Amino acid sequence: MKPITIIGSGLAGYTLAKEFRKLDKTTPLLIITGDDGGFYSKPMLSNAFALGKQPQQLQSQTVEQMAAQLNAHILTRTMVSSINTVTQTVRTNMGEFEYAQLVLALGAQAIRLPIAGNAADQVLSVNNLADYKIFRDRLTQAGDKVNVTILGAGLIGCEFSDDLASAGHTVTLVDPNALPLAALAPVAISQGLQTALTEKGIQLKLGTTASQIYRRDQALHVTLSNGESFVTDVILSAVGLRADTRLAQAAQLHTGRGIIVDEYGQTSASKVYALGDCAQYTLDDGSQNTMPYVAPLMAAARSIALSLSGQPTRIEMKLAAVLVKTPSYPVALIAPAAHVSPSGTWESENSAGVTTSRFFDEDRIMRGFAVAPHSAKSRTTLISELTEAQTTSLASLA
Template sequence: MMKNIAIVGAGLSGASAARVLRDEGYDGRLWILGEETHRPYDRPSLSKSVLSGADEMPPELAEPTWYDDNQVELVSGTKVSAFDLRGRKLELASGWSIDVDGVLLATGARARRLDVPGSQLDGVHYLRTMDDSLAMRTSLKPGMSVVIVGGGLIGCEVASTARKLGAEVTILETADELLLRVMGPMVGAGCRGLLEAMGVRVLLGAKAASFLGTSRVEAVMTQANERVSADLVLVSIGAEPDVTLAAAAGLACERGIVVDGAGLTSVSGVFAAGDAAAWPLRGGGRRSFETYLNAQAQSATAARAMLGCVAREPQVPLSWTEIAGRRMQMIGDLAGPGTVVVRGDPSAGSHTVFRIDGDRVAAAVSVDAARDFVAARRLVEMAAMVSADALRDVNTDLRGLTRATRGA
């Protein structure tokens, strides 16, 4: 039985794991070690309510008293500089060390950097932390020109927020559609239409070649030699799992810290979860997921495994977002092989898009269709065999399909 557990990382995965450990009866010593000076907080709000000013600060993931009440030693503003696997010791940059017999690495991910001329100019931002969001909020003014490099989830969320604040917004996306990786071309095109209706300018197949300006950014130059005025730039071109500590310690890493379906790394007693972990996919392979819901699920699974309750759970990508006032919920990879089926009328708003692969439901995205998504999620998780006609027919009871599949 582990008596000393340290969680490295004070984001969602770290805070969730600590809560599960205590809820499951772990009564040993428990640390959460975080590099930021803030208590664990909600990151999805950074591109929305915090950036807009609707929330002064992001919601905390636990009441401030929870840590003391549950004897969780939260150490903020500290970096773990080394991990001695053999001696089971964490070395902190402050010079302090912690002896442990169990470690959960929840080190998250870092924003992928864009190395082009002018990338160090003032006014070029990345969005990963509370401080990043607050810095952008201070600079963001009505009427200013905002260029967002990257048309993924965060880029589109920030475009929506900035436009609502009165900024002139341009998205530069290298692919031939927005949100391809998470939503596929059909839903991505729909999101582009929503953003363009708000007044966001979207340039597809456009790559940032340089940032222009003297001390502060004034424009972005594309590889096609188009000059796009910019008072503020957000670079949002994805994230990279933070494996620095794990790799230096000698843990296996490939597109993240390699773990099994219970979060166990290549070394006994050492686990990983969240954006830093390369978790097994249900359909084979492994990768980091970078989603709120997957991070919660992984941290709970890993925490229970640390206590001896091992239930290996390969993951399916699961996420949600709000863009241009529409709520979108996603499960699986809509851009994969197979047939795309649309349920409902996209032009009317609420609809769900399914991907069927080999007659089985492999992915779904719902737009303003939360009730349908509950059933769609179950159909994907069950890899249910359902006909395209049944999914397409709005009179089909999706919940009935899940019950029929479960009983088959």
């Protein structure tokens, strides 16, 4: 009997496997992964200092434990070279394997910036647990209190900055935008975050980028595009991730910013699905977007598991706030869809030290929000407002 095959053992791949096993205990399950197959939660990497966790403590289960829990055959350190959707086979460095149905949980690749200098290759990125261990080892080698430069003041860059500063390290945060979290948050929230990070001792160098990195006298010298230079011990790139579409493109699946899937999570090829950071989902309004967050991943895993078990089920993307793990100024937000944001506006208010921003489209329909510092109550209230607004909008179109 051909197995259900999952490529990838990150949060997406393993969550799907767990959901499938709730429905089907016996169908063969094959998981192919390029790493050691241990289970950890990737979102925990950017606040491990706050959690008091060493890299080895972030892995909660070994591959042997996962294989037993899932009644699955897990191939570790195995690289997939190609997928043949006609013969329903996957070719790897460990041989060729047939599949009954295939799920791509390929994740995303860290974006690498073109930076000049003889130490440009010293820039680290953290996209998995192995990367994080290298980063922590580099911090340890540099000493107790390390000068860390982070390139990118988006969600991950801000989270790492706050976490590292809490651990006593000196942090410099560099970003081409005028404010941190500029791509996701409204100005009022970004300004609040900037103030909080600055008060924590983090140096923000905004409106500029790193243009050169040289090693001299055992130190890293960073030159910014505005001409400013400084010395640092460790450099971390957090400029963003790009959905890994390489295998999908080679297999001639439809791709955009990610692997394009329909409302069931199925790709352009029969019996092939995708979810997680690599997927470009089709939403209720017909738009398509990548959604590199935990809540969409969980929703897709539940629905795709049902579809794999013979119960075709549409992915229902319930509204869920993105929680930015910056304890100095915790932010919760649901950003407006990309096709809505150009024609809308943010409106913000401050009450009792809490900034609340709502995004309205050109028809005055609420399409997003941000709140900081957030609470469970404030999130619930705003999600209810947004749900009601979108329900009313969809009803008017019916």
